[in-house]
Amino acid sequence: MTPIAPRPSAGTPLELRCAGMALPAFLPLVQGIPGVMRLVHPHGTADFALGVFSVSVMVMALMLVTVASLRSRALGHVLRLDTEGVTVKGAPTVPWADLSAVHWGKAPGKRHGALAPVVFLPRPGVVLTPVPGPLFRARSEGRAARYTKRYGSPLAFTPAQIRTTGPEVLAAVQRLSPDTPLTSG
Structure with missing residues (x-):
């Protein structure tokens, strides 16, 4: 049996777009x-x-x-994961070494599943930028504060915001930076 799509190689970047409405x-x-x-x-x-x-x-x-x-x-793409690190559109690349972990888990008040957020947790002193959104009121400073309070990091998103799944992001992180800790739950 042949796979439907070829598996990405170790260096293939993952570019993520907004999910739309x-x-x-x-x-x-x-x-x-x-x-x-x-x-x-x-x-x-x-x-x-x-x-x-x-x-x-x-x-x-x-x-x-x-x-x-x-x-x-x-x-276009709002988030790029590659061998260098994580790049949010309009912000400099954050190297993998500046992240303490990537977490996929339960959103507050939600069941684990389609709405479970993916959170990139920074090391102390590292400033992360939130993923840009398609709405007018979505200013990055306010979104960063809300996401930090809710998820523990400004760089967090759910599959409702970005066209992806938690397991797909975790697989890409594992492939692109095997030393970055992954957590789930």
């Missing part, structure tokens, strides 16, 4: 259906006004999702 784009449409029905068959002025409001919210939500999806495409 495919599922959330569907949600405003579902939310707006009752509003459209109220516009088509109103039962009074208040019903018509509620329909206009609901459709307005749906249109604004669709515009936000569309802009976020276009921005995530325009970002």
Whole structure:
């Protein structure tokens, strides 16, 4: 039996992109259906006004999702793992020696699985940059503080944010830097 895709060689970098927002784009449409029905068959002025409001919210939500999806495409790869270290787009490469461990584990309040974050834990004194996001409000300073408080490091992401899985990242780290400790749980 031949494998579907060839296994990457030891030096093959892993470039990760933002996941985009495919599922959330569907949600405003579902939310707006009752509003459209109220516009088509109103039962009074208040019903018509509620329909206009609901459709307005749906249109604004669709515009936000569309802009976020276009921005995530325009970002290209946001994180690169190679033999030199970890590179966040727009930041210098952090050598593997500056990381104390890479952890894949349970998110606070979540079960281990699809939402489990991958966290790159720095050695003392090393400053890491968070992965850029596709939304406007996602300033790196605020995101770094939130991620450090929640995960213990600013360089953390979930598969909902980045097109990857925890095991795929751990396998790439093991392949690219066998001396970097990996933890799970």
